[in-house]
Amino acid sequence: LWATTNVTEADTVVARVKVTYTDGTTVEKLIAYGGAIFAFEDLRGGAQVVTAWRGKTATGRDAAARLWTWNNPHPEKAIASVRVSSEGTEAAPVLMGLTGVS
Secondary structure (H helix, E strand, O other): OEEEOOOOOOOOEEEEEEEEEOOOOEEEEEEEEOOOEOEOOOOOOOOOEEEEEEEEOOOOOEEEEEEEOOOOOOOOOOEEEEEEEEOOOOOOEEEOOOOOOO
16 A cells, blocks of 8 residues: 655656565566556556545545555565665655565
């Protein structure tokens, strides 16, 4: 469950997800705005996300957070850690929840 702090141009890479497996190998996914992530106040939908929460900001504006599903390319490997980092744009990612399923 996540969103960004601000709106930015479509296809701008705003975040990076790095998964480290227990064997030390890693895989990274670049996250582009308007595909896998949107700003809290950008209420549009997208093919890669599902709106999981709608509410209001502290100032009363409509807001939403979305679920994005990542398919593990190595499901046979155990995951040691997941790191979400900002790419330094005005649209900083905010991670509110992470769930692993098998």
